[in-house]
Amino acid sequence: MATATASSLSLLFAHPHSSNPRPFAGGPHLRRPLRAAPHRARCASDAATTATRHRRPAEENIREEAARLRGPGNDFSAWYVPFPPTPEDDPDERYSLDEVVYRSSSGGLLDVCHDMEALARFPGSYWRDLFDSRVGRTAWPYGSGVWSKKEFVLPEIDSDHIVSLFEGNSNLFWAERLGREHLGGMTDLWVKHCGISHTGSFKDLGMTVLVSQVNRLRRAPLSRPINGVGCASTGDTSAALSAYCAAAGIPAIVFLPADRISLQQLIQPIANGATVLSLDTDFDGCMRLIREVTAELPIYLANSLNSLRLEGQKTAAIEILQQFDWQVPDWVIVPGGNLGNIYAFYKGFEMCRVLGLVDRVPRLVCAQAANANPLYRFYKSGWTDFQPRVAETTFASAIQIGDPVSVDRAVVALKATDGIVEEATEEELMDAMSLADRTGMFACPHTGVALAALFKLRDQRIIGPNDRTVVVSTAHGLKFTQSKIDYHDRNIKDMLCQYANPPINVKADFASVMDVLQNKLNGKI
Numbered sequence: 001m002a003t004a005t006a007s008s009l010s011l012l013f014a015h016p017h018s019s020n021p022r023p024f025a026g027g028p029h030l031r032r033p034l035r036a037a038p039h040r041a042r043c044a045s046d047a048a049t050t051a052t053r054h055r056r057p058a059e060e061n062i063r064e065e066a067a068r069l070r071g072p073g074n075d076f077s078a079w080y081v082p083f084p085p086t087p088e089d090d091p092d093e094r095y096s097l098d099e100v101v102y103r104s105s106s107g108g109l110l111d112v113c114h115d116m117e118a119l120a121r122f123p124g125s126y127w128r129d130l131f132d133s134r135v136g137r138t139a140w141p142y143g144s145g146v147w148s149k150k151e152f153v154l155p156e157i158d159s160d161h162i163v164s165l166f167e168g169n170s171n172l173f174w175a176e177r178l179g180r181e182h183l184g185g186m187t188d189l190w191v192k193h194c195g196i197s198h199t200g201s202f203k204d205l206g207m208t209v210l211v212s213q214v215n216r217l218r219r220a221p222l223s224r225p226i227n228g229v230g231c232a233s234t235g236d237t238s239a240a241l242s243a244y245c246a247a248a249g250i251p252a253i254v255f256l257p258a259d260r261i262s263l264q265q266l267i268q269p270i271a272n273g274a275t276v277l278s279l280d281t282d283f284d285g286c287m288r289l290i291r292e293v294t295a296e297l298p299i300y301l302a303n304s305l306n307s308l309r310l311e312g313q314k315t316a317a318i319e320i321l322q323q324f325d326w327q328v329p330d331w332v333i334v335p336g337g338n339l340g341n342i343y344a345f346y347k348g349f350e351m352c353r354v355l356g357l358v359d360r361v362p363r364l365v366c367a368q369a370a371n372a373n374p375l376y377r378f379y380k381s382g383w384t385d386f387q388p389r390v391a392e393t394t395f396a397s398a399i400q401i402g403d404p405v406s407v408d409r410a411v412v413a414l415k416a417t418d419g420i421v422e423e424a425t426e427e428e429l430m431d432a433m434s435l436a437d438r439t440g441m442f443a444c445p446h447t448g449v450a451l452a453a454l455f456k457l458r459d460q461r462i463i464g465p466n467d468r469t470v471v472v473s474t475a476h477g478l479k480f481t482q483s484k485i486d487y488h489d490r491n492i493k494d495m496l497c498q499y500a501n502p503p504i505n506v507k508a509d510f511a512s513v514m515d516v517l518q519n520k521l522n523g524k525i
């Protein structure tokens, strides 16, 4: 169990209606607000949730219904702060979320900081009940697993500006057979299927937030001159950006490393009408270019360097707690590339701990492909020596990243949760993925990386047989079919492909079919 550390928060809870909340010490992302915010004791959102019991008039759509039912506004708020805070930072440096800013004045990262005092005027039980009451509904925008936690995500956005495809609410799969038969009798192994989602990856969770904020900025009264939204991508961010922009009618521009993403990923932005630039470089090269371009042109940056994205991604952590009836798992294993998501998970868990929804946070494991493992090497150096590297080709192509923009965020998350970084070779990740498939999943290679890390941590007895463990599946396996075809064809150089299951070519006559099936049933083939 991970306990609170010096950098995490010691928040003392006030009664929901107390006018005198007790103070708290702010951690890096959950700071004391610079000015106290008054607060009303009732959330506007309650009204919309209650009203779903009545059918809306035929001529009204769900956005209009939500606007009609909207109660008084709330006083929750959020803003950007430098991350992680350093003694050199001006303690008053903060930016409105309505500013277009990705870096602090010293060139460091930014993070979204919530007014925790306002949120803490309600007890954890209030938030648990509120979030539970919204699951499975269609009331705008709470039918989304992200926006059902709106107060913790982007509290000030008008619901009418939200661009949502009702993402989130992904299933938590009890991996019974994989745990029992292949991981030393694990009883409590779960896979959070974040990839069973609109565009087939967890990126939808962050993109709904980012594109909603862009929508707000572009529309009156702010009317900011943002002509499009752009990203560099290994295939999933670009798919999510293109879909959400297409839904909102906002131009999307995506920079892709040529020949390094799957065909299924490539066709997504093309189909959604994005401007697709296929560049003769790797992801890190695309990332450098998009940063230069967005500094020059009125194109809003959609990569997770932009901390708005992580506000949506963190809801996957809150959802896991919710799915366990607010009990905290012991371990959560997340595949890492650009390293925003591992921090998003930490932030979601930590916010729930600080606000009293749960009493602790899980230990986090970040799993990297050995061919693209700068964080693993950094961890092994005792966090003394970070060296970006040129990432080599990996079947886990969406995490083929050598110079992750959020490395500082990942370090905060792992230090605060007594976390671990593991790596997986190509053979380990493909075998782990294929074995999981044999127990009923259809995992992507990145999930294979996380599963391979789990196999190692079980072998080393770091994770125990009864530890409640969640492996985060980040993309849908159907986006990465070529890797599975090569594996089951035994068409991978220097790889045994021990779980390959190639189709059997049989003459189309009764005797031949019977012969093959009898041999199969007798275990001869």
Ligand SMILES: Cc1ncc(COP(=O)(O)O)c(C=O)c1O
Pocket (backbone or CB within 6 Å): 201, 234, 236, 237, 304, 335, 336, 337, 338, 339, 340, 341, 342, 398, 399, 444, 446, 474, 475
């Ligand atoms: C499928 C998939 N898994 C994992 C990751 C890693 O997430 P992050 O870049 O936030 O570390 C990515 C993107 O990088 C991804 O697309």
Ligand SMILES: N[C@@H](CCOP(=O)(O)O)C(=O)O
Pocket (backbone or CB within 6 Å): 231, 232, 233, 234, 235, 236, 237, 238, 302, 303, 304, 305, 337, 338, 340, 398, 399
């Ligand atoms: N896997 C990502 C890589 C970029 O990560 P981001 O979270 O910074 O956008 C992708 O699919 O592009």
